[in-house]
Amino acid sequence: MFESLSHLVLQQYWWIIVSLLGALFVFLTFVQGGQTLIYTIGKTDTERTMLINTLGRKWEFTFTTLVTFGGAFFASFPLFYSTSFGGAYWVWFAILIFFVIQAVSYEYRKKPNNFLGAKTFEWFLILNGLFGTILVGTAVGTFFNGAMFSLNEMNNVIWATPFRGLEAVLTFHNVALGLSVFFLARVLGLLYFMNSVESDEMFARSKKHLLYNTIPFLVFFLFFLIALILKEGFAYNPETGEVFMEKYKYLHNLLAMPLVAVILLVGVVGVLWGIASALLKKSTKGIWFAGAGTVFTVWMLLLLAGFNNTSFYPSIHDLQSSLTIENASSSHYTLTAMSYVSLTVPFVLGYIWYTWKSMNKTKISKEELGKEDHLY
């Protein structure tokens, strides 16, 4: 089935999958966003425990999606993996260390004799939520603004600055994306609390903070989106592989791929509708609209970065070293083999959905937590 597809089609197929994984990851950062709000929404130790337990039953999805995103990128576009991870060394390690401290915090926070104390583990969760989202968003910003690397004849990466990727924060467009992801994660976290926690006080507090976080989210995101549409982008000639700058490249991409533009718009409307329904109608279902909207929006943004002869990881140090889905991908054989593996993804999503429904049948409440043997 997949064998007969051209290498380019397989590369596009895999860019769609990797982008989808990235989009799902951003949706699942509601866990990170929620973590930054445990003191804002939870005023007592019991309330914080309720919040941490409702997030704690989902944190592994976010974590696993990040790991799978890394693995899938490695398998399908190994040159990105070697170039970005090896090159932007400090950025990736900063991201990783903030995820390492998250992984133990849920399990260890409430356990007696936990060496660092509950407060430290709560702060680990807050730091993960704060820096994990901002850094990931800023790093993804380099997909549109470029990074400082070149490749030698063995395709080994040479980074042009000693800051190894941290220089990305000097480009405000990158940081705007980082802050958009951060505030979006908080918005999603609040919507998730409204959906899964049984407490009128916390519902009211979440609703109030939803508005406070929606405003900066919209400011940064709209700035990012408008600047993206207006900026020049990194195009390449599909015949020669030569990379060149093109004015309004991402606007051209939107016009050339109307379906992407429509889905992007639907995504943004979904996010806004999710927020508005929670704010105006006190709906608890906002997370689903905003979540689906997030997935569509981020997915389409990543397609804009890689499709229509666009370099998805451009180099502003050596333009011709820029990575495209054509020059960075695995071989036809590997993409074919992995495409068969991808057929199992709906099955995986299916069992995740089923268990999510089963586990979230009852909301988190003081009574519910009282019945649990295992608490975070």
Add this chain to the structure above:
Amino acid sequence: MLETIDLSLVNWSRAQFALTAMYHWIFVPLTLGITLIIAFMETIYVRTGNPEWKRITKFWMTLFGINFAIGVATGIILEFEFGTNWSNYSWFVGDIFGAPLAIEGIFAFFMESTFIAVMFFGWNKVSKKFHLLATWLTAIGANLSALWILVANGWMQKPVGMVFNPETARNEMMNFWDVLFSPMAVHKFLHTTSSSFVLASIFVIGVSAWFLLKKRDLSMAKKSIAVAAVFGFLSSVYTVLSGDSSARQIAHEQPMKFAAFEGLYNGSEGAGLIAFGVMSTTETDPDNENLKDFNMIIEIPNVLSYMAFLDWNAFVPGVNDLIKGNPKQGIMSAQEKIDRGKIAIQKLKDFKDAKKAGQTARADSLKTEFMSKSFQDNYFKYFGYGYITDVNQLIPSVPLSFYSFHIMVVLGGWFMLFFILSFWFVTKGVIQNKKWFLRAAIWTIPLAYLASQAGWVVAEVGRQPWVIQDLMPTMAAVTRISSGAVMVTFWLFAAVFTTLLIAEIKIMIRQIKIGPHKEEGGNK
């Protein structure tokens, strides 16, 4: 192409990877084995309906949860370190190596992370049978993840199913099934998982022994020992069998590693197995600190030849044969391999230069020559040797390999006996009276961790200097970055992991002291 390589960068990068791998490996074996033990226990609960088995299951599940969290924390670093610290490697073999990592995420990690939530929080939310299924799927997910990462590791020890593409300067996969079912990968998986089951069984018996010594929760402790002793014994038998076949395979595919962990300097026919040996502190060869003389050895004649080639009189090459060559036995010298490797690297460079200069005809002809069977078999096969500047770089640390291997084997023998005794005493109903054995059981827990780490050292130190056997040495695989940067991340991880390990051990000990819930429901 062969720019000056900073050796301190290579060493710090290796140290960082070893640090993360060894920390990760403290927690993984327990996860692999204890999830299955928990699944056995819960199965008994569901079949018998006896609530005591539910209490037992939940107790071990609590300890598993503490261990699992830190295993996840240390694991994420490992996956990304292939890119951050070994980026040249990531490109050189990413076409093959990335696939198992992606499959690990899709098949194994999602299964594990989805069902572990049901396992911990689903007791009152899903049916008994669905909960049991979730427990089994968590165990299967954990072990599946081990499969895929070991497939990747096995491939590095014996690359198969691929061809080098000079256009992209990387190896490309030709046959997925060859990679998946490579005998090296299969042996690695079986030996690693079965030895992990052994460790987890020892953990369960050792902790249960503490309860018996304290005269607490006697029924839970004895029942747990019964389950773990049976599982542990079967696993230890399998560990020995898979270890034996694994060693035989190493003798064929990685003779230098085999010679190093057997402490064999000079090869011979009918080679003897060193059952016990003490190395001196002085070097055999003043140029190489990796070679140390033996002060004393106890050797069993001919056994090594049989172990390696199933022939009591077969020739087993030693370190010196592999370095200096042994024409009589058809072994090429290391210097000859280095020379051939350099020719292969030069040919690739010529091809790249011709391409860059737009000399299409010359580039095509060089490519044809490069891809010809005779060039592949006689020169490209030794590609990685072209990076080696001194033959001594080809010798791994013999003392470290030798001692690690022998510690692993000796302890493996004790573990088998330990399981037999555990089962015997518990079925005779006398285990609570055998104070000496109960104390030994507690002390066997750190020994299991020691054996487990030693096994990792044998596998990874023994294969040095190769990241990919014969194709890529560590010095060519490393990311070009300042060694100072790697030093900083090394110490950062050392500090973070050590802090978390202390927290884990303290929490674990406290939870053991708290013991199982006295009755159903309600948190502690």
